[in-house]
Amino acid sequence: MKRLALLLILLTGTLGVPPALAQDAGADARRAAEDLEAASVLLDSAEDAADRVAALTDTIRAYEDGLAAMREGLRAAAIRETELTRKLQAQEQEISQLLGVLTAMSGRASPGALVHPQGPLGAARSGMLVAAVTPGLAQRAADLRADLEEVQALRKLQQNAAQRLAEGLQGVQQARTELSQAIADRTDLPQRFTEDPIRTAILISATETLQGFADGLSQIPAEEDQGGPPMPDIHALKGTLSLPVRGVVLRRAGDPDAAGVARPGIVLAARPGALVTTPTAATIRYNGPLLDYGLVTILEPSPDVLFVLAGLDVVYGQIGEVLPAGSPVGLMPAPTNASTESEGGGAGRSETLYIEVREGDAPDDPLLWFATDKG
Known part of the structure; x- marks a missing residue:
């Protein structure tokens, strides 16, 4: 597909100028490009909606990884440009003096300049001194010239990267739209039970907290079991599960927020519009x-265990469906337009996902379940 090939080029090419600034980001971008190519092959060979959902999920993740690598490379370039600009500004006087010396040396000396107050011996000493200093001055000028050229290259890189980020964002937005359609077309997922909207509405109206809703939901049995696969014991995977969204931990379980409210879940900072997936097979x-959590998805990976994901902008799937591991369940809130998301290529994450794990009728620390750096 043309948009996939375009992103392959911008991922592997943009970050290579200058290569010393974005070596790690460039490696990440190349890996993302390889994942993107693999996803495009799966997408081209997808025979049904389920295959398209899996391929588009991989495509979106590859886009996100590639764009994150581009932003990191751009951030490194911006930092380097700032350092060089400050360095050059601080040495502005020295540069002027150096240019004056080089200009004087490059011209033809007048006869008067050859006369030294201390006579021929002083003139000889001065000549030897100038001869010794000249190579150092020339090297200093070359270093400064290299710094100026690097600043110019960095500015050109940033100008090009803004447009290419926008192109990549358009591609990932198209993939998100196609994913929504593929999920709507998917009909082959196992259905463990059918939602009882009346009972759910009563539960929502009777609870005032997320904890209360989750507790009440866990007490509603899935009486209309429609022959879905048996749910595994999730405890064997405890501590190894991937986070539902790529991000960093902002608050741990029990840490108070800005209002002084402590909650039993963790808060992740994620990219706007990031894809959220189920870390394991779940209903x-x-x-x-x-309540005031926005859109919420509650997954049941195992009897008496619930994963609560709050703060979504879009949710996928139907209540009662059994999702395979890695299936998309929603998207994080996105900016109103692509240019907003692309501004400040190195900007930090700006959306938050609240994750709560409940075992039985009690909360458990999510960091005990998910594989993170715990930092």
């Missing part, structure tokens, strides 16, 4: 608006 127990 959708609820997805939709809830």
